Amino acid sequence: METTMLIKGGLVVGENTETPGDVYIRGERIVAVGKDLPADKGAKIIEAQGKILIPGGIDVHTHLDLDVGFTRASDDFYTGTVAAALGGTTAIVDHPGFGPAGCALDHQIKTYHRLAAGKAVIDYGFHGVIQQVDPGILEQMAVLAEEGITSYKVYLTYDYKLSDGDVYQVLEQAQKQGLMIAVHPENDGVIGYLRSRFVKEGKTAARYHPLSRPAAAEAEAINRMLLLANMAGDAPLYIVHLSNKQGLTFIQDARKRGQPHLYAETCPQYLLLDDRMYEQPGYEGLKYLMCPPLRKPEDRAGLWEGLAADIDTVATDHCPFFFETQKIRGKDDFTQCPSGAPGIEERIPLLFSEGVMQQRISLRRFVDLCSTNPAKLFGMYPQKGVIREGSDADIVIIDPEVKKVLTQRTLHARVDYSAYEGWEVQGYPTWVISRGEVIVREGIFAANPGRGRFIPRKRMQALR
Ligand SMILES: [Zn+2]
Incomplete structure (x- = not known):
């Protein structure tokens, strides 16, 4: 059975709206965005009050x-x-x-x-x-x-x-x-x-x-x-x-x-x-x-x-x-x-x-x-780049209250410096969901190598 997940009460940045609401995920896709969505029995619940939900x-x-x-x-x-x-x-x-x-x-x-x-x-x-x-x-x-x-x-x-x-x-x-x-x-x-x-x-x-x-x-x-x-x-x-x-x-x-x-x-x-x-x-x-x-x-x-x-x-x-x-x-x-x-x-x-x-x-x-x-x-929309029903459940939860100092010691690229060493930031991605799988949980990475998939991209869509 496909797993389901409900992200509750975050500020959802939609295409033309920024409204508090929930995002419901089944398997790899977003199946609903709205207020007070009911959860299936057994759905994983992520509380996101005070947080901001953006497309990955x-x-x-x-x-x-x-x-x-x-x-x-x-x-x-x-x-x-x-x-x-x-x-x-x-x-x-x-x-x-x-x-x-x-x-x-x-x-x-x-x-x-x-x-x-x-x-x-x-x-x-x-x-x-x-x-x-x-x-x-x-x-x-x-x-x-x-x-x-x-x-x-x-x-x-x-x-x-x-x-x-x-x-x-x-x-x-x-x-x-x-x-x-x-x-x-x-x-x-x-x-x-x-x-x-x-x-x-x-x-x-x-x-x-x-x-x-x-x-x-x-x-x-x-x-x-x-x-x-x-x-x-x-x-x-x-x-x-x-x-x-x-x-x-x-x-x-x-x-x-x-x-x-x-x-x-x-x-x-x-x-x-x-x-x-x-x-x-x-x-x-x-x-x-x-x-x-x-x-x-x-x-x-x-x-x-x-x-x-x-x-x-x-x-x-x-x-x-x-x-x-x-x-x-x-x-x-x-x-x-x-x-x-x-x-x-x-x-x-x-x-x-x-x-x-x-x-x-x-x-x-x-x-x-x-x-x-x-x-x-680059031909990935609306599969990606948007929080909407039917799109891939690629969602990032940003906690605007988190303060962090960027430093090579706590960053993860395989390299011995950061170009922004000592830079203070306000707000940080704390949860990251990729095609319905939580890959970063409260700032900790937890997923398997090779889970990422090649995206066969469609043709571009003009912006203007
Ligand atoms: Zn380049």
């Missing part, structure tokens, strides 16, 4: 078990998803690394199915990664879409950067097929030149990292991408990890000119941290070495303003490396440091505390940014 967090930008050639991201699909769960995230869409030169489009998808199977504790999907363009690759985009890979990542920098002509063809195909193209936008030429110039001049400390990747080099690439998407007939385009204000202005202008299918993601690090982190003594700055780099306080302010309407999602770009053994590779030369930082567990607590509790964004907007919009844009 969805992080659409993670890099678990990422192979960067000379090293590997330190979280695998077990440790990374345990950390995610404890932070109130019940689904991820991971960005795979590059495969061998010339590999087929499904090569990395197959690889990632192997990496995740038997390990993930929450549900997961994969973006495809396009590292070269030919008619076969374009055709495979349509084929893989039927297997649930309905979004693709292109890079404008790094080893497998695409030319503008290649990007254009990908966008045309995406437009035809209704697929989402996620882009890492940075001007490769400028960055390549600045990096090598700094190294030649002996400017190899971490503080040169942000100078080698100027905000304008990101904004230029964003502008180029959105114009290419416009030329391709308003192809669905998703800017990942937006870090600067100028890029946001370009996005706002393009929408005003009539390009609605343009979406933007930012991450907690770009909202809460800035380039002063690179000025710290010793090699501390390497902990924050990521691409794009942390920007100026003005950029942070601009991004916070953008969260009200123009930025659509908050994801993490979680890509952890041990400071002591991996990041330290960059101690004499920042260009040798693996790029990325942990954050999968801190996302929901930070955005709830800094956003909702500090009254910078509404509770509803917080849920849109962290769950509903990611679900819609």
Whole structure:
């Protein structure tokens, strides 16, 4: 018999409502939402008075078990998803690394199915990664879409950067097929030149990292991408990890000119941290070495303003490396440091505390940014991203009274630091339910490796 569960008396954040009520779960699904719901005999009861019920967090930008050639991201699909769960995230869409030169489009998808199977504790999907363009690759985009890979990542920098002509063809195909193209936008030429110039001049400390990747080099690439998407007939385009204000202005202008299918993601690090982190003594700055780099306080302010309407999602770009053994590779030369930082567990607590509790964004907007919009844009809605009858019972109970200090000692990613060490948060996810199973109970993780399932994603749903 299917188990039943009644979550009683919490503030339920629905699609257009925030009302005290109950959520009734049978098996893996929500079967009723409402006031004073009767419970079956034998139903498990969770009392949630004074707590807030949100649909499980969805992080659409993670890099678990990422192979960067000379090293590997330190979280695998077990440790990374345990950390995610404890932070109130019940689904991820991971960005795979590059495969061998010339590999087929499904090569990395197959690889990632192997990496995740038997390990993930929450549900997961994969973006495809396009590292070269030919008619076969374009055709495979349509084929893989039927297997649930309905979004693709292109890079404008790094080893497998695409030319503008290649990007254009990908966008045309995406437009035809209704697929989402996620882009890492940075001007490769400028960055390549600045990096090598700094190294030649002996400017190899971490503080040169942000100078080698100027905000304008990101904004230029964003502008180029959105114009290419416009030329391709308003192809669905998703800017990942937006870090600067100028890029946001370009996005706002393009929408005003009539390009609605343009979406933007930012991450907690770009909202809460800035380039002063690179000025710290010793090699501390390497902990924050990521691409794009942390920007100026003005950029942070601009991004916070953008969260009200123009930025659509908050994801993490979680890509952890041990400071002591991996990041330290960059101690004499920042260009040798693996790029990325942990954050999968801190996302929901930070955005709830800094956003909702500090009254910078509404509770509803917080849920849109962290769950509903990611679900819609990446083809998981309304199975996920919403508390409603028929949806997966992915529910996070936030206790707004809990105060916590974020510290690596009590966080769970397999890494030796937190980018938010010592940060105080008000409000924390205390219970996490994934497809009807309690996987975090009063802050304690309790579920089996491999219980997470692959999410065959449908096509995107437009937000505007
Ligand atoms: Zn990334």
